[in-house]
Amino acid sequence: MSQREVDSGTDELLAETRGRVAVLTLNRPRSRNALSKGLSSALGKLLRQFDEDPQIGAILLTGAGGSFCAGGDVKNMAQSAVANLTFDERVADLRESQRRVWGGLVAVRKPTIAAIPGAAAGAGLALALACDIRIASESAVLITAYARVALSGDCGIAWLLTRLVGFSRARELMFLSERINMQRAEALGLVNRVVPDAELQDNSLALATLLAEGPTFAYGRMKDNLDHALTAKFQESMDFEAENLIRTELSSDHQEGVRAFSEKRKPNFNST
Known part of the structure; x- marks a missing residue:
């Protein structure tokens, strides 16, 4: 299988192609791959690029360092550039980011797979749910997380959860913000497959390769x-x-x- 590194423009997002599979790895392990402005921008750009590339048949999204994505970078929110914007400017900024990344991921017309090695929380959970198929390691956990920091949710989480688990379960998951183990996640339909931790990389790449070679x-x-x-x-x-x-x-x-x-x-x- 041919393998080629792709320049994402930032060390926070690793990109490579393996045959007809584009592999995107969120690479901020010290913050459990929380989404920075630069990471989000690079991710949105490469999603469009790979969707338009005729040599790519599927996109595999994962995270480095044992986590998938902790969502927004809560610790740096107060110091971020948008903190000094007006209400309307902040709304516009968030809408643009959501459309570029989560909207862009849903808009991809090729199969998309999330390989979840560990925690997927908040906007990071929405990122996984926006993929077509989710394969997770046995030790992974999912959590909506918003209620824990008194936020209402973003990045399409309400739309995605409601369609995946239904009206009542979506409210339960958002309100209680409980840690969801993979046994329950699979039963709820939040993940498609659960595999042993050591087998996640091979299994997810094999699935992505199978889809990439399809019609x-x-x-x-x-x-x-x-x-x-x-x-x-x-x-x-x-x-x-x-x-x-x-x-x-x-x-x-x-x-x-x-x-x-x-x-x-x-x-x-x-x-x-």
Whole structure:
């Protein structure tokens, strides 16, 4: 598998490609990978870059030093540049950051995987939930965290939680701000798979590689269908699916998939 480092513009975000997988590693281990302004900016930029790169088929997001992401950098909030802005300026600044990172992650049309080696809290939990699939180590913990510092939540956490666990559970998780172990997280549907700590890296990369070698164009249309279904009526959803089904039916990947099926071999998908 070919491997290449990618310049993220900051030491706080490590980036590399492994075959058709882009691996992004949050790299502020001393602060449990809390999100700084520079880290967020670099992450948003590379998410767009890899989504547009035809050589990339999937994006794997993880954290260094045994944590996924502790959310916002609470200790430095009071000293941050936005502390002296007006209310409206602070709202605008937060909205822009949210759209660039969390909005950008949800907008990616390629499969996205969060590999969670440890704590994912607050905005960091939202970052994991914004990925398509979450695979976590047995010792990882999730926590909404906002109530503990008297904040209401941001980065799409309300939208993501409500759709993943439902109306009542989302309120429970936000209000109580309890530490969620992986047994409960998997039962709630917050994570897709739980693996032994030592196997997280290999398992998550294997899953990302499997998806990266799949039908990228069809995956994108699947994501369109699933996103549309969140707000559409049944008939509207079927009509929308019909258009995308025909689009994928006309693709070279579909033709290759049919040939591979007939020839009893692994397909070689290459459309984007």
